[in-house]
Amino acid sequence: MANKALQRTGDHGGRHVIALEPMTKEIGGFEFAFAAKREALGPYIEVKWGWDESFQRSVHSERWAAKSFFRIVVDGEAAGTVAIDESATHVQFGEFYLLPPYQRRGIGGQVLATVIEQSTQKRLPVRLECLKWNPALSLYKRAGFLVTREDDIHYFMERPCL
Numbered sequence: 105m106a107n108k109a110l111q112r113t114g115d116h117g118g119r120h121v122i123a124l125e126p127m128t129k130e131i132g133g134f135e136f137a138f139a140a141k142r143e144a145l146g147p148y149i150e151v152k153w154g155w156d157e158s159f160q161r162s163v164h165s166e167r168w169a170a171k172s173f174f175r176i177v178v179d180g181e182a183a184g185t186v187a188i189d190e191s192a193t194h195v196q197f198g199e200f201y202l203l204p205p206y207q208r209r210g211i212g213g214q215v216l217a218t219v220i221e222q223s224t225q226k227r228l229p230v231r232l233e234c235l236k237w238n239p240a241l242s243l244y245k246r247a248g249f250l251v252t253r254e255d256d257i258h259y260f261m262e263r264p265c266l
Contacts, residue, residue: 124174137185144201195223197232230263
């Protein structure tokens with residue numbers, strides 16, 4: 105799943121046409137993904153700890169190197185990023201950042217539904233981790249994710265393969 109373009113989703117009947125395009129590891133992709141993180145998640149990080157640019161860049165760099173990132177393209181426009189990595193036991197979903205103009209429009213639900221559908225076809229559960237105060241938590245719960253464990257900061261969640 106992580107090494108090829110994911111299937112386009114949506115239609116023109118009130119929904120958006122969404123593509124998940126694999127990102128190469130060049131600096132432009134890194135900077136776009138980091139900017140998406142800063143805009144989408146930055147306000148929630150800032151509330152708790154403040155935004156430390158150097159620290160956040162370092163964390164992002166580690167994740168960028170380790171994960172398969174996709175650019176979320178909505179109606180032909182870059183709208184955010186997501187990392188999707190498949191193993192023998194599950195699909196890991198993360199680094200899911202929609203730029204503010206694309207939030208709360210059903211786009212995140214469409215992206216998540218596409219990943220769930222493809223994972224279900226492969227009979228794999230989907231796992232993720234989420235800041236406890238991230239508003240996307242309600243999206244994950246509506247999509248059938250259950251908390252499997254938690255720490256002081258994160259919920260670790262899984263959507264079983266149904």
